[in-house]
Each structure stands twice: as C-alpha cells, then as structure tokens.
Amino acid sequence: MPPRGTSPALCRMDEASPDGLLFRDHDFSSDLLRQLNGLRQNGILTDVTLCVEAWEVPCHRNVLASSSPYFKAMFCSSFRESAEAKVQLRGIGCTTLDQLVLYVYTGEVRIAVDNVLPLMEAASMLQYPKLFEACSSYLQSQLSPSNCLGMIRLSDILSCETLKRTAREVALTRFPEVAVSADLKELGALELQDYLGDDGLCGEEEKVFEAFMVWVRHDLQARRRHVQELFKLVRLPYVHPAFFHHFIANDALLQSSPSCQVILETARRHMFSLYGAPGVPDLQPPWHVPPRNSYQDFLILLGGRKDNQQTTRDVLLYNRQTGQWQSLAKLPARLYKASAVALHRSVYVLGGMAIGAETSVPSHHVYVFSLKLNQWRLGQPMLAARYSHRSTAHKNFIFSIGGIGARQEVMSSMERYDSICNVWESMASMPVGVLHPAVAVKDQRLYLFGGEDIMQNPVRLIQVYHVARNTWFKMETRMIKNVCAPAVVLGERIVIVGGYTRRILAYDPQSNKFVKCADMKDRRMHHGAAVMGKKLYVTGGRRLTTDCSIEDSASFDCYDPETDTWTSQGQLPHKLFDHACLALQCIPYTSTLR
Template sequence: MDEESPDGVVFKDDSFSSDLLRQLNDLRQSKTLTDVNICSGAWEVPCHRNVLASSSPYFKAMFCSHFRESTEAKVWLRGISATTLEQVVTYVYTGEVHITAANVLPLMEAAAMLQYPRVFEACSSYLQSQLAPSNCLGLARLAEILNCESLKEKAREVALSRFPEVAASADLKELCAAELRDYLGDDRLCGEEEKVFEALMAWVRHDLEARWPHMQELLRQVRLPYIHPAYFHHFIANEALLQASPACQAVLETARKQMFSLYSPSSRDCQPPGHIPPRSCYQDCLLLLGGQKDSQQTTRDVLLYSVQTGQWQSLAKLPTRLYKASAVTLHRSVYVLGGVAVGEGKSVICGSVYIFSLKLNRWRQGEPMLAARYSHRSAAHRNFIFSIGGTGEGQELLGSMERYDSVCDAWESMAGMPVAVLQPAVAVKDQRLYLFGGEDIMQNPVRLVQVYHISRNTWFKMETRMIKNVCAPAVVLGERIVIVGGYTRRILAYDPQANKFVKCADMKDRRMHHGAAVMGDKLYVTGGRRLTTDCSIEDSASFDCYDPETDTWTSQGQLPHTLFDHACLTLQCIPHAAGLT
C-alpha cells in the first residue's frame, strides 16, 4: 500500500512483519543462529535472545542486563512445565496460542510470570466465557492471586447474580470468613435473605469448631428484617447454634425489634433506627390479574410488566375464573381473595384464597376467609391482610371486616366499618386504613372518609364534599394518598397529617373499574372503562403514568388487550430468580 507524501511516496508492506516472524520461526526450528536454550526440566528449546528480549520485558531484563542468564547457553525457567513453555515459545514466534480448558490455568500463570499481557488477557477472556455457579468462587480466588481484575469482577458478578446456585456448590464451604463476609455483605447479592441465612449456616457447620468465632460478624451480613416473620420465628430464632451464642442472640434481638417495628400492627410507619435497605437486586414489577378481558370475558390471565424492558410477560394463570375478587401483595407473594367463581354455567360466591409465588410462577390455595364475599376491598399492612365489606352470599351489603395473620396463617373478625359501602378507594398509611367514598345499596355515591385505627381496632368517619368516587383505586404516593378517578377524570391527593385534599392534574378520560399502582416514585394506571363525550362506555387498554414531581401524565402505550375490574399490583422481585429477562 502506498501513501503520498510532499516529497514522494511512502511504501508500506503490510505482510512484511508476519513474513519476518515466519522466517524467524523457521530459523528457530532449524536451529539457525539460535544462541540460547530455554529449558524446563529435561526439555529444552533453542531460541534467539534478541527475539525473546523483544517479545517480553521479562526476557529483556534477563538478557539485556548483567544477570548471569545473559551469557549462559541454557536458561531454566522454574515453575513452568515443558508443555506450557513450548506454547509460550510458539506464541513468541507465531503470535498464536491454542487455549483450552486443560492448559488455560498454567498458561495464564506463565503469561503473568513472563509478562505476556495479551496472552494473559486472552486466558482471562476464555475463563470468563467458562464461568458458571459451580466454578466462579474458585476462579475469583485465582483472579485475586494473579491480580486479574477483569476475571475477578466477572467471577464475582456470577457469584452474586447466581447466588442460590453458588450457595449449593462445594466451593462456598471452602471460603474463608473474610471472603464469605465480603459476598454476604454485598448489596448486589441476588437472592432471598432466607437463602443467605441458609448458606451461612451450611458454611459454619462445615467446620464448626474453627468457624464458630465468626458467627456473630457473619450473621450481621444477613438482612434479617426482610426475612418472612414466620421463617424468622420458626427457623432462625429457634436455631440451636444461634441460641448457644450470646453474641448472636444480641443480633437476633436487635433484628426482632426491627422486625417488630416493620411487621407489628402497633408500630409506626417510619423506618426504625439502623434501618437496612433491601438489596439492590430487588426491582418493582407491575402485575395485572384477572378482570374482564375483551368482550367482557372473565379472564384468568396474569400479566407482568417490567419498567426496565418495557415488555409484558404472561405468567401462570389464576386457578379459576374469579369475578370481582380482590388482591394484595404481602411478603413478595400475591394473595387473591374471594370473588365470584365463574364456570360450567354457574357462579359461586366464595371465600377462597389463592397465593401466587412469582419465583416459582405457581399458585397454591391458602387459608380461606371467614366469610364469602365479592366486590370487597383488601389491603395489606405489615404481616396482615384486611378484607373489608363487599357483597355476601345472600347478595347483602357487608359492613364486616376480617384480618389475616400471615405468621399464624389464620383469619379473625375485626370491628366492622361505620357505614357499609361498595367499591370504595382503600389505602393504608400511618397505622390507619382509609376508605374513601364508594356507593350505598342504592348505588348512590357516599361522601365519607372512614378511618380504621389498626392497633386500636376502632373506626371513625368524616364527611367531606371533596369525595365522590366509585370503583376507583387509591395508592400511597410519598406522604399522600392519591384517589385515582372513579367516574371522573379527577385525581385527589389526601394528606393524612393535615387532613386536606389537593387536586392533581386530571386524567385524559373519565375512568372507573381501572387499576393503579406505584412503582418507584410514579403512579401507573391501567385499563378500566371510560366515559366518552357522548356518555357511552368503552373498555380501555390504556396504560398511563403520572409523575407527581411535574404533575403530568404520559402514555406508556397499550395493554395487550382491553381490561377492567382487574387487580393492579406492585411486586418486588429478583428478576433472575423469577425467570425474568
């Protein structure tokens, strides 16, 4: 290839360097002009000092300084096998090396010792491509020894992102206490805290005598407040090894107090002292369940939306078609309560409870409610679920409320609401359960706010002209409760501390029977039915987002189909554990 210059042409021979290297390798193989033998044990290979010195700082220092090797006819390289040394020499004279599972580790060590950084990185890349939960801990330790940051970070990433599988590997039990502490304490660890605790106990039991002194320090790395309270009570608080350690008992007592603050009905909503945030791997996802699909068909569909991907994913269907059931999330599970079971030409009002695990993508039946009901409302608070009002088996309007304790797996009757209403907006904030509006038995709007004090099991009511909502959801957004539509475009934000309502930016349409949930600091509204300008009713597939910072609405596109009377929930999950991509 030629390039013009001001005073002529610069000729470039792109194949010259490769041809030269090939000629040098021919000279080496024929032992022509070679002046040193590189040896490993009984194996030796003739080489050219100048070629070796040009290829590596290690050999340059050896042959161009006053070391004795600079004049010796034979040089032994300790710690490098004959096979590996042959591969290194081949690389020097050809620029090629064959990396396999069998030779990658000795080759990488030799490349580090003899200062061939490109071979070293090539070995690192190969190992990164072979990373799996079964070998990532060992390769992370090797990377630490060889000071290979790229491999170390990638191996650590696999160990953290695939922790449940890594915890089952033999390598985890071989970690030292400092290494295990480093993994368990990492905010990026992707696994339920129950699995973190089980991994810790398996590690301790592997060498109990030597590892016993590290129990307290390592137990502190488990984020105990995020463990299901029933699991904490049955499997952690009663663990014999922990009971035998006063230091660990102190850790558990602190966690128990935090758990009491997080889960007890008599605690405040503020974060307790020393509050530990959940690990960063948990993400909020939007879940839509059941409702009336296209052509008003009761559906069993369960749809999950990820903000990160902007995609909808179908999950395991509801076990049965349920009309006007209610649903809540509790301890990263979904509870679907009551409703009218539809099928085989008949409808039955039921008190059944179905529980969905996103991790397993599976439904199971839970303890049924005390009373069968539909068109009721439910709310979760701490480790409790409250199921309120609705229509009973005799089509009567119910004013009763019952409460489910997820630790005891039992329902109990609580104080009934002052005024029985259908389809109010419901939210829980600051130890109080709020019911906004709704309608009476004659389908007239009720202009009431009914408030239930959770720890006192008492109600009181407030009349207000601001309320006139029916079939509207309510959500907690920051410090306020937001009532979203309900035969109106209006959005009302209620401040419980000041007992004041504030109007927010209106929705585009008058909506009812829609869903609403909060993800992050934004409100998402799904589907429903809308009143058109000529007062006809249309089913909707709209998907909108409200930003309280700017008091504006933006469209998120469309749902996969029109949908109303569905449950719309936010569920915290670990995407990898739940099979989400």
Template sequence: MAGSGAYSGGLSVGHMRSPGVVREERMAFCVWPNTPEVFPFKDSELSSHLLSQLNILRQDRVLIDVLLCSENTEIPCHRNVLVSSSPYFRAMFCNNFVESSQGRVDLKGISPEVLLDVVDYVYTGSINISMDNVVPLMQAASMLHYGRLFQACSTFLQAQLSPDNCLSMIRLSEILHCDSLKEKAKEMAVRSFSDVAASEEFCELSLPELMSYLEDDRLCAEEEQVFETLLAWIHHDPFSRRGAIHDLFKQVRLRYIHPTYLFQFIANDPLVQSSSLCTEIIDSVRRLMRSVSAKCGSELKPLWTTPRRYTCRETLVVVGGRKNNEQTSREALLYDERTQRWQWLAKLPLRLYKAAYVCIHSILYVLGGLSLSLASGESSVSATVYTLSLKTNQWRTAEAMLEPRYAHQSVSYLHFIFVLGGIGVNKQISNSVERYNSMFNQWEAMSPLPTAVLHPAVAANDQRVYVFGGEDAMQNPVREIQVYHICRNLWSRLETRTVKNVCAPAAVIEDKIYIIGGYTRRMVAYDTKANQFVKCENLKERRMHHSATVINNKLYVTGGRFLNGHDIIEDSDCFECYDPKTDVWTSKGTLPYKLFDHGSLPLICISNRPNLP
C-alpha cells in the same frame, strides 16, 4: 545549461530547448490548489510481514544470539525481539544482570512445552489456549510479563465458568493474582447461589469468605435461603463454627422475611436460641411489628433499614378481572420491563367476580369474590383466600376470611392485610372491616367503617388507612375521607368537596396518595402531611374500573373502562405509566386483552440476570 540542470520537470540532462519550451514544461508540473503536497502511506502488512520474517530467521537460526532453556530443551531467540516484547526480558538484557552477557538463559519453573508456546506467541502473535495448558501458560505469562497473553488466558477461563467450578476458579484466581477472573467467578457464584450453596466445596469456605457472599448485594437468593445456608455451613463443622452464628445472622435481611417463617422457624432454631445476641435481634423485630410502626430503635436500625439485594426487583402482575367483556378471567400475567412483554403465570383455580387483590411479603393474595358455577348457573359469595408465589408459580389456599364478601377493597400495610366493606351473603353493602395478621396467621375483626361505601379509593400510609369517596347503597357519591388509625383501631371522617371518585384506584408514592380517575379524567394527589390535595396531569379519557400500582416510584395504570367521545362506555386494554417527578403520562403499549375490575400489583422477582434495572 545550469538553469536547465536545476530543473527536474522532465528535461533530460544534455537536452537543449528554447526558453518557450521550458516555460511550457514548468507550467505542466505546477501544484494546483487543494492538491496535497504529502502522500501519507502506511503499510498495514509490514508489521506482520516483519514478524513473519523474524520467525523464519529464528527457525533457521540466523542472527540468533540467545538460547532460552528449560530442562533439556533449548529454544533459539533474538535478544532484541524478546526485549521488545516483554519488560521482563528488557530488564534482564538491558541492565547489568549476568544474563545480559550469557548465550544461554535458564528459565526455571516453566516447562519446555509451555516455553515453546510462549516463544511461538512472541514471534507470531498466535497461540492455542486449552484447559490442558491454560494454567501453566498463565503462570508463565505472569512471570515473563506478557500481560495480553495473561488476560487472554483469563478470558478463556471466564468462558468455562459454571456453578460447579466457580469456587475453584476463585481459588485459582487468587493463586494467579488474576482480578478479572476472580470478579467473574464471584459474579457467577452470587448469581447461581442456590446451586453453589448446595456444593460440598461451599461448606469448606472460611468464615470471611462466607461473610463476603452473604453481605453481597448481588446475591441471588431469598433471605430465607440465606439463613438456611448459614445454618448448613455451621452444621458442617459445629464445634468450631457455632460461635459465628451472631456475625452471620446479622447478614440476613430480616425485614424481607415472612413473619411466620421468622417467628416460627428462625426464632425457634436451637443455634439462634443459643445466642443471646440473635434472640435480642428477633425480640426487637417482634416489638417493632407489634407496635405497628415503621420506625425502629437505634440497635435494630442498621439491620432493619438495609435495602433489598440488587437481584430483587419489582415486577407488575395483573390478575383476574373481566376479560374482553365476556366472562370473569382466571388469567394472571407478569410484565417484563426489559423485554416489554407479558408472560402468563398459573391460572387462578376458579373464576371469581369482583374479588380483592393485594400483595404482601412477595406473595399475591386473591381474597373472596363471587364464585360462579358455569354448570348450575348459581353463584356464591366466597371467603376463600388464594395465594401465589412467583417462586413456585402455584396457587394455594390460605386462612379464609371471617366473612364472605365481594366488591370489597383490600390494602396491605407492614405485616397486615386489611379488607373493607363490599357486599356480603345478604346482598347488602357491608361496613365490616377485618385484617389478616401474617405474624400470627390469623384474621381478626376490626372497627367497622363509619359509612358503608362501594368502590372507594383505598390506600395505607403512616399507620393509617384512607378510604376516599365511593358511593352509598343508593349509588350516590360519598364526598368524604374516612381515616382508620391502625394503632388505636379507631375511625375518623373528613368531609370534602374535592373527593368525588367512584371506581377509582389509589396508590401511594412517598407521602402522597394518588387517586386516579373514577368516571373522570382527573387525577389528584392527597398530601397526608399537609392535609391538602394537589392536581396532577389528567388522564386521556374518563376512566373507571381500572387498576393502579406503584413500581420504582412510578405509577402504572392498567385496563379499565372509559367513556368515548359519544359517552359510550368501552372496555380498555390501555397500559400507561405516570412519573410524579415530571407530571407526565407515558404509554407502555397495551395489555394482551381488554380488562377491567382486575388486580394490578407489584411482586418481587428474584433474577440472576446481571444489570438489573
């Protein structure tokens, strides 16, 4: 019987069975392999049920041991619930403070309505936050150390942010010591700087506050607007603020301002002229530009070498060319790297055959070309220059070139645009060279090319313009490099069998000039420092009449014409990217249509979207 009583496998106390039956029952309850001996059970509803029951006890005043008081309102509570919910109440009730033994606790500075909302939150975990109660609720949450409630209020306010109220929100965040709200409001202010800077509240900023905006790399504004903003701030209270012009002026990134604006508007502004330190900076920039040097003195270097703001990003623009082998195109397209889609910009005013394309100071230039009249069927060689800014998305005419020309080459360097060769009104290949000086808004004739060539690869680097190959008037390839020394206005020539490109673009990455194709699959990089060629990964097809440009130190190649496997020339809508670090080509999809003899350029786009690449 003692043995039976110790066994709990199903035998009732007092039952007597034979030993054989007992053995069978024991075998029925034995533990099989891989069967868990412990069943972990977690009641997911217990915590919410417990909180609900505590709230019912509070409402029925059962086991209440403290009253939280505000003005004439008493709110019954349980000390242990308050202690468990907040470090503030834990310190109050679990230490030798007088409140630990009191039945009534007055909470000054919190209205009855807000205190009741907080207590309801403690007992239910829920609360309704609105613009009517968010500020006092946030103050109470800060005082009583309810961190999650405080952050919930901050999240609510962040959702209400707009350019109209972000400066007020920054001031509120400073009063409430809320870093998360302050950072989001500041982000809104720098992203919507144009709208914010036009407000009356902006003019009331202190000097340190204004400085914090102007030096912010996230500021979404062109540098011209940065200058105009600091002027408006000073003119709001000129008597006390004019002395700040030098400190504010140093926040303007002069390198990215158009020279015409800098030397005609900024340099002549009375406030700038009143500061000897500002005029010294402008004079240093003027000397640097006139020296045609990319290197600056120690006094200007910290200002001149400051990088662009994060909101300025290079985007690819494709313009002009022959579309689908039908007619000269007026289209201009912008490629959005993040969406990998093409956007249509304003159309060129007219169709231009074999114009030249270049970008300088965030402005796209279309120079010359053969103008075709569909009505009369006649054509004329043009000297007209059209410009496009992404800011306005409108085409305008600029100072015309000295000579009409088409099938010419153009390249930018510092504040210059160089135009080389091409075909003039006499239908002859020209060796003339002219350059546009954006500092003085004028064209000037330069030393001519030693050898007149068509369709060379052209690039500028380290105070020199390089002209690789091309073909002469008899369509024979010219195997030489013609080098133009910008400072001396002199040409030199270097014969080399390595050069054999025709209708190939060139692009510069660091100190290497990449020559891409040209009736060949070959791509080579010319090291300007070592004066030698380096072979790179080949193109997939023999390519010509294509275009190439550099964005973020990668080479983007668009369109062109290629020789297929049967040696038949076809038009291309190819869009590829080359990474010099890995020596690898990657497909970027296709252009919206087949295109050749077009321009492919990097333009600076200012975007207020966060997390720019």
C-alpha cells in the same frame, strides 16, 4: 503486470503521493515469523537454549527479546544470562515451555482446561500480556457458581483484575447457587462479610441467612465469634416473617449472643407488633437499610374484562427497566370482580364471582401466586364467599372487606388473614356497608373512602378502622364522591385516583385534609393503580367521553408527585378494566422473566 508468482494483492498500493507509492505487504510479518520458526525447528542460527531441568528448547535471542520485556531485560542488560548459551527457567513445565515458544514464533497457542493455568502463570512471569488476557478470557468462559469463588482466589494470586471482576459478578448474581458450593465454607470471615454486605448480591435474604449459618457451623468453635457481625448483614426487613418466626427467631446460636438477642427482639417487634416498634437508636441504621440493588419493582395486572369480552384469566407483568409487558401463568379460575393484594413477595387473589360453564357463584377461594416459580397454588379459603369486595395488606395480615355475598346482599363484614398462622378470623364490621370504595392503610389505620350503596348512590363517607383496636369510626365529608376508584399510599398521603371523575385527591391523615393534585386526562373508573419508585401508575379502566358514553381503555399513565404532572407510558397490550393492579418488589429470576 506483476512479477510471476507474486499475488496481485501484494502489489496493492495503500497510499499514493507525488513522491511515489507506499507499498505495504500485509503478509510479510506472518511470513517472517513462519521462516524464523522453521529456522528454530532446524536449529539454524539459534544462539540460546531455554531449559527446564533436562528439557531444552533452542531459540533466537533477538526473537525472544523482541517478544517480551522479560527476555529483553535478560538479554539486553548486564545480566549473566545475556552471555550464557543455556538459560534455566524455573516455575515452568516443559510442555508449557514448548507451547510458549510456539506462541512466540507463530502467535498461536491452543488454550484448554488442562493447560490454561500453567500457561497463564508462565505468561504472567515472562510478561506476555495478550496471552495472559487470552487465558483470562478462557477462564471467564468457564465460570460457574461452583467454581467462581476459587477463580477469585486464583485471580488474586495472578493479579488478574478482569477475571476477578467477572468471577465476582457470577458470585453475586448467582448467589443462591454459590451458597451451596463447597468453596463458600472455606471463605475467610472478611471475604464472606464482603459478599453478604454487597448491595449487588442477587439473592433473597433468607438465602443470605442460610449461607452465613452454614459457614459458621462448618467450624463452629473458630467462627462463633463472627456471628454478630455477620448477622447484622442479613437485611431482616426483607426476610419473610414466617421464615423469621420459624428459623431465625429461636435459633440457639443467635440466642447465645446478647447483641444478636437485641437485634432479634427489635426485628420481632417490627414484624409482629400491630403498633410498630419503639426506636432502638443503635439498631436503626441496620433496620432501615434499603433493599439490595437486585430487588426490582414489577407491575402485575390480573384478570378483569379484556377488550370488552368475558372476564379474562390473563396475568401480565410490566418490567419498568425494559418497558416490556409479558404474560405469566394464567389465573386458575375465571373470576369476576375478585380482589388482589401483594404480601411478602407473593400475590393473593381473593374471592370473586367464579364463572362456570353452567352457573356463576361467589367464591371464598384464595389463590396465591409466586413470581419466582411463575406458579399458582390454592391458599386458605376465606370465611365468607364474596365479590365486588375490597382487600388490602398490612404487616403480616390481609383484610377482606365488604362486597356482595352468596345471597346477593351488600356485606359490611370484614375478615382478616394471618399469613404467619395461615388462618382467617372475623373482625369488626364497617359502620356502613358500601361497594367499590377506595381503600388504603396508613399509620395503623385502614381507610375506606366513598363507594356506593345498594342503589348505586355515592356515599360521602370516610370509614376508618383502627387495626390494633379492632374498632371503626366514620367521618362525613363533601370532598368524597368516588366510585370504582383505587387508592394508594404515596409518600405521607393517601391518593384517591379518579372514580367517575378526572380528579385526584391526596388525603393527609395527620391533618385530616385533602389536597387536589393534577387531574387525569379522562374521567376514569374501574381502573387499576399502584406505586413504583415513588410514582403512581394507572392502568386501563373505562373512560367517560364528552358525550357521556363509556369507552374501554388501554391507557397506561404515570403521575409524578414531585412535579405534579402526568405522562403517558404507552398502551397496555389490550383494553382492560375491573382488573387488579399490583406492584411487587422481588428479585428477577431469568426463568420466569425472560
């Protein structure tokens, strides 16, 4: 039996050996501290007094020396304090001293908004690293876009790398909110340069431009000389052309700088010239700078026939980083065989057969989707109602081609949408009206591969539209026999993906030659295809079985041109065909993508 008054837990033997038992009293150290604190509070055996001006706190030298390298050096070396009965501490308040001594004797201290900074400074000065890190952790828990820049400056003063690292992460990942804080205006030029040049900054380039202009104009006379170096950090290829046109191109401050004028003119030619822009050697690196790390590729599937039922309004998003699918805001209308394109971080859904309760009619409506807001809005309508048509985007334009019109005729007409001026205009008609061709744009030319005529016979043609000249020509070829197949630009080639066949053809516009790629697993049509990260992703569709029956598919496959191989990415949430499949590069917003 243990002695009376002794806890059985204290008699537990942690290690046994032939030489006996090793006893560990796990409460001994805390009991000892409690007894020492009682002695201190009653002034028993205290041999030194810590003073802050007239405030005095009696302590034990051996306890202080054991708790901190600072006090050990003070009391165990030849410093004069080692023999003095009273030691004056500077740079510490009396309340902070009380809290610090209580921590030394109990291992506890309450950290709050009103005492964290003086405690942290005292812990730094008197060398209590665990208390210092506890204060740092508390400050990290209080970080917000409105105070993170101030916290970074504080972390530099206190040499606290953990606080600095976390505060900087907040500043970068929540930059749009940080940009409107008062602290941003007080940054030095090099500090702002460091943020704007960081690949990890999570904010659209329009916000980067606005932040640097707000900073410059806060003290224009002193900061005007920094305009050129800061403007070069705005990644103009990722600025919306309409924003560039309305808010950047004619800015008086930028126009007053000759070097900024050169950048503006080069950007204007790149953005708005259908021919592209001649290279300017000094400006090539900034123009070809990659997107920031915060930009991600997302795959979006819109509409189509779901599980062989009626046309769906569903919109699905696939996050390549998480491998997860999620539902977004539904299409505003039920549209059969509409077309869709991605342009300037938005999705445009054009035309289609609008399916109503009583009747279904071809539509000329355009719906525009913002992933940032997870919202749809009505865009500028097309000139002609059409469905079963094809659409593609090039620079600031969307081309809507062919399809079936209001009188159920096969259309050869094409119209073009100018996203800067928000207008549609008629363009030259294609030589041969076809349905369901594969369409892609490469090197200022729009290519239509194959398709079918009004009798549903395959058309063995390549029809080519010169974008800048508004002219067409056609080429006959025996290689083409695709119907209801998508085309994508993959590297320097245009890839035609299936179309009642397993075959994948890569077309080189420079040599006008086809190269056969690895076949798909199934004969596939009415499927979707998009490029993300230099790989081709193919979604859903319909497959032709060995006995020539047709089955709907939920397959999700990836083609790697480097290895010329296919791999399965799993399954779509449901079977789907005749849907739009688009890749959209943007900055993820938690409210939309959680």
